[in-house]
Amino acid sequence: VISLEDAQHYVRQWLAPLAPVDLAPAESLGCVVADDLVALEAVPGFVNSAMDGYALRSSDTRNGPVQLTVVGSILAGEVAATTVDAGEAMRIMTGAPLPDGADCVCMIEEVEVDPGGTQVSIGRVVEPGECIRRPGDDVQVGQLLARRGVELGPAQVGVLSGQGYATVSVHPRPRVGVLSTGHELADASAPMRPGQIRDSNRPMLLALLRRSGFVPVDLGTAEDQPDAITERFGAGLESCDAIISTGGVSVGDADHVKGVIGALCGDRARSMQVAIKPGKPFAFGVAGEASTPLFGLAGNPVSTYVGFEMLVRPALRLLAGQSTLDRLTVNMVLDTPLARQPDGKLHLVFVVARFLEDGRLHAQSSARRGSHLLNAVADANAIALVPEGTGYGVGEIVRALVLDPEPSSATLDAGT
Numbered sequence: 204v205i206s207l208e209d210a211q212h213y214v215r216q217w218l219a220p221l222a223p224v225d226l227a228p229a230e231s232l233g234c235v236v237a238d239d240l241v242a243l244e245a246v247p248g249f250v251n252s253a254m255d256g257y258a259l260r261s262s263d264t265r266n267g268p269v270q271l272t273v274v275g276s277i278l279a280g281e282v283a284a285t286t287v288d289a290g291e292a293m294r295i296m297t298g299a300p301l302p303d304g305a306d307c308v309c310m311i312e313e314v315e316v317d318p319g320g321t322q323v324s325i326g327r328v329v330e331p332g333e334c335i336r337r338p339g340d341d342v343q344v345g346q347l348l349a350r351r352g353v354e355l356g357p358a359q360v361g362v363l364s365g366q367g368y369a370t371v372s373v374h375p376r377p378r379v380g381v382l383s384t385g386h387e388l389a390d391a392s393a394p395m396r397p398g399q400i401r402d403s404n405r406p407m408l409l410a411l412l413r414r415s416g417f418v419p420v421d422l423g424t425a426e427d428q429p430d431a432i433t434e435r436f437g438a439g440l441e442s443c444d445a446i447i448s449t450g451g452v453s454v455g456d457a458d459h460v461k462g463v464i465g466a467l468c469g470d471r472a473r474s475m476q477v478a479i480k481p482g483k484p485f486a487f488g489v490a491g492e493a494s495t496p497l498f499g500l501a502g503n504p505v506s507t508y509v510g511f512e513m514l515v516r517p518a519l520r521l522l523a524g525q526s527t528l529d530r531l532t533v534n535m536v537l538d539t540p541l542a543r544q545p546d547g548k549l550h551l552v553f554v555v556a557r558f559l560e561d562g563r564l565h566a567q568s569s570a571r572r573g574s575h576l577l578n579a580v581a582d583a584n585a586i587a588l589v590p591e592g593t594g595y596g597v598g599e600i601v602r603a604l605v606l607d608p609e610p611s612s613a614t615l616d617a618g619t
């Protein structure tokens with residue numbers, strides 16, 4: 204039996220970020236920047252109006268109310284045909300370049316226009332530079348926009364697109380194959396023979412991958428036969444950056460996955476008993492020249508989920524070039540007890556976490572707990588870390604991994 208940290212360390216030692224690719228900014232949301240991105244263009248690129256209004260010379264407004272002659276009109280995207288001289292104003296829309304001669308804009312709400320639209324009256328001093336946006340206000344040429352290692356967010360997608368970047372160099376989203384193993388698995392909508400079950404793990408893992416920003420690849424199912432499992436891993440190795448399988452890593456008579464991973468990876472593989480509950484049996488190896496990671500998770504659905512969160516997701520984030528691999532872990536106040544027995548393992552318990560009026564995060568766990576009870580944890584948005592010992596009572600503080608800061612509106616059948 205090895206600790207969770209040792210298992211994580213064993214996995215991570217084999218892995219490195221995927222080689223960078225060039226993607227359009229619009230395709231790069233959530234990707235990690237591989238080379239510093241520097242501004243190519245100033246933004247704004249020219250002096251322009253921040254308001255719909257009238258461009259004028261501020262000196263004309265210095266001596267009290269004034270009437271100015273309107274000498275034209277300019278929309279965003281146009282360039283003024285004439286200059287604005289003393290005693291003149293030009294109608295201007297937000298984003299239009301400031302005409303030569305003008306040094307400020309008075310917003311439309313503050314001017315009185317004569318019925319013919321040829322004269323405007325302004326009743327206050329308009330300061331030089333008022334309602335004007337200057338070149339480089341937001342971005343200056345050469346400025347660092349996104350440092351290597353940064354994950355691109357929506358605003359950065361906007362900034363880079365606004366720079367005219369055709370592509371940016373980023374680590375690609377890992378493509379991750381998922382296969383489920385088990386003689387008992389029936390196809391999604393097929394009639395079931397006695398003793399068969401439907402496959403929950405593969406759709407769940409594909410969904411977990413999508414949620415975490417990876418590219419899910421469905422590798423289907425395999426019977427509990429080494430050849431069938433090897434064939435599916437082989438198919439995955441042709442197109443994926445990582446492969447996750449479920450089932451067949453325990454000590455049962457039909458548990459062949461750990462053997463297959465061992466055969467595919469040689470001395471770069473290990474079958475482990477990790478000191479966590481659920482999710483104890485775990486097989487891992489890296490295959491081929493690309494050192495493609497193969498993860499063998501336990502087949503009970505809650506174990507699969509926990510294995511994904513604790514052992515797979517951080518490793519996939521490493522492939523994606525992320526520097527923060529682990530989920531945010533925070534303290535929560537327990538509203539339901541989290542009792543457990545000492546067994547040398549870290550217990551990982553799904554909880555519903557939410558902020559209550561005291562401004563603190565509160566956690567509730569389901570009274571029903573078991574590695575086969577997936578529906579009992581389906582509302583959870585955090586995983587409490589309950590260390591060796593006898594657990595916690597109501598009101599005590601527990602550390603928990605945040606899966607999603609927004610709880611679903613439903614609640615668990617709070618463990619009363």
Ligand code: AMP
Pocket residue numbers: 383384385387388400401402403404405449450451452453455500501502503504
């Ligand atoms: P195993 O890890 O293969 O020993 O499987 C442990 C338990 O998980 C057994 O009850 C299996 O039937 C169940 N199981 C395995 N694979 C799946 C799956 N893809 N979906 C739902 N349950 C599964």
Ligand code: MG
Pocket residue numbers: 384385386427450451457458502
């Ligand atoms: Mg099995």
